[in-house]
Amino acid sequence: NAGVTQTPKFRVLKTGQSMTLLCAQDMNHEYMYWYRQDPGMGLRLIHYSVGEGTTAKGEVPDGYNVSRLKKQNFLLGLESAAPSQTSVYFCASSYSRIRVPNQPQHFGDGTRLSIL
Amino acid sequence: GQNIDQPTEMTATEGAIVQINCTYQTSGFNGLFWYQQHAGEAPTFLSYNVLDGLEEKGRFSSFLSRSKGYSYLLLKELQMKDSASYLCAVIRITGGGNKLTFGTGTQLKVEL
Secondary structure (H helix, E strand, O other), X not given: OOOEEEXXXXXXXXXXXXXXXXXXXXXXXXXXXXXXXXXOOEXXXXXXXXXXXXXXXXXXXXXXXXXXOOOOEEEEEEOOOXXXXXXXXXXXXXXOOOOOOOOXXXXXXXXXXXXX | OOEEEOOOEEEEEOOOOEEEEEEEEOOOEEEEEEEEEOOOOOOEEEEEEOOOEEEEEOOEEEEEEOOOOEXXXXXXXXXXXXXEEEEXXXXXXXXXXXXXXXXXXXXXXXXX
16 A cells, blocks of 8 residues: 655755656556645645646746656656755645546655755 | 635644634635645645535534635544644646645644
């Protein structure tokens, strides 16, 4: 019963470095999402995917890229990390609204990313 | 645009009842979720409302009034483990699935 698994759980980067956050889900969900959570800001959607091979921008996409090569995986990339990207990143997944309307999103445990 | 408002913090006593309010303004409203998030952990699903009225699930209940743009989460028989942040999230149905817009959360502290 893994659900949504995020790796790594913690990471410290220097400004300008790149990295990829991995999200994997074993619930056969069609939709996957990446959020960031900052104090006083709530969860904000970065990018999302409605199926394998498709991605779309969310509320705060700048500075991030994503890929969904396999249905179960959703990758979030930072090409050139900036201190403003210090945050807790959450991945989530859900069934499609066509197959199971308005099912809740299931979240991973988060990745705590600090950029110095 | 969307706007979701929740109180930042609330304090209540173990065994008591607490009501956490959420007001929203959004286009394309199609339901509202409440999530619970303990410090350092992932948000977990509590309740879902799409029609006006009260949904009860054990010690937790959630109410929705679509005409007033208002929801509340009611927690009964409070326990210390209920100390957490409670997130109100509004659903908008778009071509890209059930996109959620989250409020900033209400930090509930349960005291003895």
